[in-house]
Amino acid sequence: MPPEMSSPPPGASQAEAPPRSPLPPSCDVLVVGAGPSGSACAQWLARAGVDVVLIDQHDFPRDKVCGDGLIPDSHAALQRLGVYAEVAAVAQRVSHVACIGPRGGRVDVPGSLSVLPRRQLDDILCRAAVNAGARRFTPVRFEAPLRDGGRVVGARVRQGGDAVHDIRSTWLVLATGAVPKALLAAGMCERQQPTGVALRGYVKNDAMAGRITAMEIVWHQRLRPGYGWIFPCRDGVFNIGVGLAHSHRKLRDGRRVMQDVNLREVFAAFCDAYAPARELMAGGTLQGELKGAPLRCSLEGARYSEPGLLVTGEAAGSTYAFTGEGIGKAMETGLLAAEALVAGRRQQSGDAAVQSAYDASLRALKPRFDLYERANRVNEHPWLADLLIWRARRNPAIVRRMSGVLDETRNPGSLVTLRGLTKLFLPVR
Ligand SMILES: Cc1cc2nc3c(=O)[nH]c(=O)nc-3n(C[C@H](O)[C@H](O)[C@H](O)COP(=O)(O)OP(=O)(O)OC[C@H]3O[C@@H](n4cnc5c(N)ncnc54)[C@H](O)[C@@H]3O)c2cc1C
Missing domain, CATH: 3.50.50.60 (FAD/NAD(P)-binding domain)
Structure with missing residues (x-):
């Protein structure tokens, strides 16, 4: 088998x-x-x-x-639906989203987060x-x-x-x-046609359980226009995957065709380019198959x-x-x-x-x-993630802004518009 x-x-x-x-x-x-x-x-x-x-x-x-x-x-x-406690009892509680840029820079953004297999x-x-x-x-x-x-x-x-x-x-x-x-x-x-496509697998690797504790999102040139992720579930199991934004290009006549990308190759590139992903896969056991699915956004x-x-x-x-x-x-x-x-x-x-x-x-x-x-332009131009992370590491107010995007008290667009980027270089309160 x-x-x-x-x-x-x-x-x-x-x-x-x-x-x-x-x-x-x-x-x-x-x-x-x-x-x-x-x-x-x-x-x-x-x-x-x-x-x-x-x-x-x-x-x-x-x-x-x-x-x-x-x-x-x-x-x-989940709170409104009265099932938050039931979900929290079985989900992996997570305290940060880790944004990781192409050059390996990382910023941990706090938030109310958890991971629970959809099953x-x-x-x-x-x-x-x-x-x-x-x-x-x-x-x-x-x-x-x-x-x-x-x-x-x-x-x-x-x-x-x-x-x-x-x-x-x-x-x-x-x-x-x-x-x-x-x-x-x-x-x-x-x-x-979908807006994007993504592929994920579950891998069990007990040795990594204490090492990957945030929801890690990774941008890299080789994952353009998309990103990779590793999300910790319980019991040493991780959800690892890659997503591709704008997977279908619009032709002049209005038709959309899938870009010439193979998600399994992108997944392999993720494992190659990001050392923790490589280690996770090399020392772990894949549970079930890698599976892809469309997204409509x-x-x-x-x-x-x-x-x-x-x-x-x-x-x-x-x-x-x-x-x-x-x-x-x-x-x-x-x-x-x-x-x-x-x-x-x-x-x-x-x-x-x-x-x-x-x-x-x-x-x-x-x-x-x-x-x-x-x-979405961050997925197309991963260097923007580098820039954002570089600045955020030097300025806690930017991390607070990013946390605000996560809990929807701030807009994501403001961080990557020309104005937003310019503001990154201004003193922030
Ligand atoms: C790889 C990947 C990773 C993702 N990661 C995340 C993430 O980490 N966090 C997040 O918030 N979102 C994530 N998403 C997006 C998330 O999965 C979807 O937004 C979410 O599932 C949408 O929920 P829904 O109820 O609209 O549809 P679904 O969850 O897809 O449910 C639709 C249901 O309809 C049923 N159905 C379909 N057709 C028929 C039919 N003809 N007759 C009867 N039943 C039918 C299906 O069986 C299914 O049970 C991800 C998506 C992908 C593909």
Whole structure:
């Protein structure tokens, strides 16, 4: 057996699949996708007394390719959802993000952070939705929306590999993540190609457990336009990976094509260029395989709503460009979808009012996403990271600014705009 197949990924269990329950013919809200966004949405709706059905194409617990890093916005959403203590009890608590530049300079930015494999995190979130009253059915795959006139009135789904069923619902919520298949089937996809791509693996290396204690993010010429990371999980396990921003180039005719980059080669370059990554891999055991996945960022690439249908989470592009963080914003946007639906029910408002409330709530977040898009230039020009780190090491106020970006009290764009860079050379209070 090759070493990468020698043990299951962290959090894996051998539980037998429960017998399948018959699917209901109807519900108030059908939420498709039980990731952070869908589970948050379903829990909030169920708490408000809405009859909600939550489906996912996979049985839970299931793996999700991710860096597993929880930053302050995730912690805030977990608090709102009442699962923060449960997550904190099993997550690896982390006190700093370490930003490491191409020349090896490093600055440790403090923050409220933790790392928990998505297999465990998503299971907690999904169970919380069920405990609040959502009816969960898995594995059930969304195939297409049902329409009556111009309005969406439910979905055609497939249970396991079996026959299709129709579930009628007053509203359908698509929280199907970065793979655009469901968006395409619903006619909501505006851009099929992802914004970025990333690859990660789990490696167990007990000897490194006390040595890598921060969430390390590494910029380097050989990782352009992207970065590498090492995030410590529990029990000597690390999530290690590489991400590539703007993985798909726009051609003159508007089409997008994948840049000529092989993520496995970028991963090898990361291990070659960054000594701790090299050491981690050389002395550790890979658990499971290296796996890649797309990212959809900057609240772009899909329509947010149409009558009877809301799109939320990464399906709506809710992941931050530059950092690739999206768990917190997936939950936030899921909650925004639920809030728009609950308010619409209370006020007995029509489709247009629900849509415009939801669309407006996402548009209100957009400027912040745009700043992350601008900050993406660090991934394209890693020397900017060198500059920032060099200055931050000499000026604690800059570290405080960076910490403010992490907990969202400051904008990331301000650090890498021309004005922001100029300010780096001015005395900072
Ligand atoms: C390699 C990598 C590293 C990352 N690292 C981080 C990180 O460290 N921190 C962070 O905050 N973010 C990170 N992200 C981003 C994060 O993974 C996403 O932002 C987040 O998962 C989005 O949540 P979601 O609920 O919208 O979608 P998902 O988590 O993708 O959930 C979507 C769900 O929908 C289900 N589904 C899809 N299609 C169908 C269908 N047709 N029928 C039924 N079910 C369906 C899927 O099975 C899945 O369970 C990373 C992403 C990648 C790829």
